[in-house]
Amino acid sequence: xxxxxxxxxxxxxxxxxxxxxxxxxxxxxxxxxxxxxxxxxxxxxxxxxxxxxxxxxxxxxxxxxxxxxxxxxxxxxxxxxxxxxxxxxxxxxxxxxxxxxxxxxxxxxxxxxxxxxxxxxxxxxxxxxxxxxxxxxxxxxxxxxxxxxxxxxxxxxxxxxxxxxxxxxxxxxxxxxxxxxxxxxxxxxxxxxxxxxxxxxxxxxxxxxxxxxxxxxxxxxxxxxxxxxxxxxxxxxxxxxxxxxxxxxxxxxxxxxxxxxxxxxxxxxxxxxxxxxxxxxxxxxxxxxxxxxxxxxxxxxxxxxxxxxxxxxxxxxxxxxxxxxxxxxxxxxxxxxxxxxxxxxxxx
Numbered sequence: 001x002x003x004x005x006x007x008x009x010x011x012x013x014x015x016x017x018x019x020x021x022x023x024x025x026x027x028x029x030x031x032x033x034x035x036x037x038x039x040x041x042x043x044x045x046x047x048x049x050x051x052x053x054x055x056x057x058x059x060x061x062x063x064x065x066x067x068x069x070x071x072x073x074x075x076x077x078x079x080x081x082x083x084x085x086x087x088x089x090x091x092x093x094x095x096x097x098x099x100x101x102x103x104x105x106x107x108x109x110x111x112x113x114x115x116x117x118x119x120x121x122x123x124x125x126x127x128x129x130x131x132x133x134x135x136x137x138x139x140x141x142x143x144x145x146x147x148x149x150x151x152x153x154x155x156x157x158x159x160x161x162x163x164x165x166x167x168x169x170x171x172x173x174x175x176x177x178x179x180x181x182x183x184x185x186x187x188x189x190x191x192x193x194x195x196x197x198x199x200x201x202x203x204x205x206x207x208x209x210x211x212x213x214x215x216x217x218x219x220x221x222x223x224x225x226x227x228x229x230x231x232x233x234x235x236x237x238x239x240x241x242x243x244x245x246x247x248x249x250x251x252x253x254x255x256x257x258x259x260x261x262x263x264x265x266x267x268x269x270x271x272x273x274x275x276x277x278x279x280x281x282x283x284x285x286x287x288x289x290x291x292x293x294x295x296x297x298x299x300x301x302x303x304x305x306x307x308x309x310x311x312x313x314x315x316x317x318x319x320x321x322x323x324x325x326x327x328x329x330x331x332x333x334x335x336x337x338x339x340x341x342x343x344x345x346x347x348x
Contacts, residue, residue: 012036013308016072018065018087020044020053023101024078028057030301031076037308040072069094074124074311076304077101081165085110088125092117097311099304101128102177103169103331104324111325118321126307126317127324129177133302135248137178139292140234140241143252149235150179150217155225158198166201167194168331168338172221175232176209176334177319177327179219182234185211187330192337197224207334243292248299250292256285 015037017027024042032039041060044050050061062068065087069075074097077087085105088098092114104127105111118125131137152175180187187209194205204222211217230245239254303318310317 012038013074013312014038014040014072015074015076015308016040016062016068017042017076017078018044018068019076019078019080019101020049020061021078024076025053025057026300027076027078027304028053028059030298030304032057032059034301034304034308036312041068043068066090069096072096074099074307081106081169085114088114089117092121092123092125095121095123097124097307099126099128099307100321100324102130102324103127103165103173103328104321105328106165108325108329108332111321111328115321115325124307124311124317125321125324126310127319127321127327128303129174129319129324129327130299130303131174131178131245132181132319133299133306134243134245135294135296135299136232136243136245136250136292138294140243140250140252143239143241143290143292144182144234145236145238146213147182147215147234147236149215150182151233152179152217152219153229153231154219154221155227155229156223157226157228158203158224166205166335167203167221167223168205168207168335169328170221171223172205172207172219172334173327173331175217175219175221176207176330177323178232179209179217180211180326180330181323183211183213183215183217185213185215187333188212190330190333190337192334194338202335202338205334205338207337209330241292248293248296252290252292253287254290256288 013036015031017024020028020042028042031037039059041062043062043065044053054061069091075091077084077098077100079087081103084100088100091098105114114125154171154175156171189210190207192205192207194202197203203224207219209217232243232245234241239252241250241252243250306318
């Protein structure tokens with residue numbers, strides 16, 4: 001019998017990766033360093049890429065993903081979205097826990113099959129919404145109360161990676177999931193627009209989402225921008241949180257607690273030299289600025305550690321399969337609204 005492409009059964013968690021593209025490479029890079037994890041190997045459909053990654057990281061490349069499944073307890077699915085359901089289903093059918101990169105699947109039907117297979121096998125599914133683990137987001141959570149308005153901008157330069165799907169499933173879905181987790185309420189209404197620029201799919205999109213309870217989010221995503229940007233602004237009654245997700249930091253601006261109501265004349269400290277009646281407020285005198293952040297750990301590392309802990313500890317994952325399905329449902333609804341809007345605004 002040929003030897004298994006894996007590690008001995010005494011390993012704490014035998015982990016494999018399918019897909020060694022740009023993101024899969026980083027999964028492999030981090031997984032090989034994690035405590036209580038033995039990286040069993042990986043499968044990449046392109047032989048030249050498989051050989052390149054194997055040499056660079058010193059990780060064994062398997063002949064097929066099914067051969068990889070023979071020697072693992074958990075699998076990272078980092079393949080193109082259209083293949084998520086096939087690869088995940090093969091793993092789940094063997095009782096293998098699955099980490100599936102976002103989006104969980106290409107369709108809601110495929111997502112439902114993944115969730116049903118995981119429930120039947122009694123295994124964990126975590127979805128790769130990595131922004132949940134962003135240092136800025138972790139630093140902001142202690143100050144979150146009830147967000148009333150959230151605005152996000154996720155702008156990127158064009159690359160072929162991810163261009164097999166529209167920008168909504170490629171980029172905006174990060175913010176769809178993140179905003180839903182911050183608001184903590186169901187979606188009630190979606191308005192959206194977008195256009196293709198360099199591909200046959202939508203390359204730039206804007207969505208306005210209203211949640212039960214009245215919170216509103218305005219999301220913009222582009223993969224045809226000259227500059228990169230990943231920023232999130234959260235407005236709530238106690239103040240305003242500004243997060244730079246790319247830098248992993250932010251700040252919370254709130255009214256200084258000792259100040260009286262600002263509606264009373266003369267309550268607002270003014271900048272020196274301002275004319276009477278048109279005196280701009282001295283922001284530093286009004287507002288307390290609190291830096292936001294957390295221990296500077298790579299978000300993908302935090303994410304994989306959380307998956308490991310969920311599997312080994314039997315606890316719910318930070319982003320479960322159901323939440324991944326919800327994000328997909330909202331993203332697909334945004335795409336549908338975009339198509340409807342485009343159809344209604346075309347000149348006859």
